[in-house]
Amino acid sequence: MVDSAALLQSPQAYCMAPWVNMTVQIGGATAPCCEIKGKFGDARKRSLADIWSGTEFQAFRARMLRDERTPRCWKCYEVEEAGGQSMRQDYNRNYAHKKALIEATPVLPQPVSPDIRFSNLCNFSCRMCWHSASSKWFAEARQLGWTDKTTALIKSFDSVEAGINSVAPLLDTVETIY
Secondary structure, three states: OOOHHHHHHOOOOOOOHHHHEEEEOOOOEEEOOOOOOOOOEEOOOOOHHHHHOOHHHHHHHHHHHOOOOOHHHHHHHHHHHOOOOOHHHHHHHHOHHHHHHHHHOOOOOOOOEEEEOOEOOOOOOOOOOOOOOOHHHHHHHHHHOOOOOOOOOOEOOOOHHHHHHHHHHHOOOOOOOO
16 A cells, blocks of 8 residues: 555655656647646647657656656646745655556556646636637737737647547546546
8 A cells, every 4th residue: 555645755756657647738748747848749739648658758657666856847846945835745645556567567558647738719808818728818018029820719739629539538537537
């Protein structure tokens, strides 16, 4: 049995996210979580299954197994050092029940916690938001020089059908979805 309290409080770099989660950002960039620096693939150019089992995810998982800190995860380390609760700690707590399986299997068949942003279509222009997350911000973002996009709508997949076809295979094993 995994001691989830010890896993959560450990000062280690280890994070469960690259085994359980795949984030598809608005525009198609993929990564193990929404806070990581950089992308691991593009959902508009490769299948989610290909990205999930690809070299970027595999190398990152290997680094986590070696308990090596990475600059890509700066935000979690910074939050923890300031005494806060990081996403790394949340993943480690919420998916502690998968740790033994993960250590025995280099890659789970598919993410159990996909985080998929299909587009920036939104009819709000909340102050804390911006154009990449809300199409309603487009006019102001153009006026302020914050975007060089030519259209308000940014999609993660080329079509609704492509998005459905990418996500449908994940639905059999999903535990949570965002």
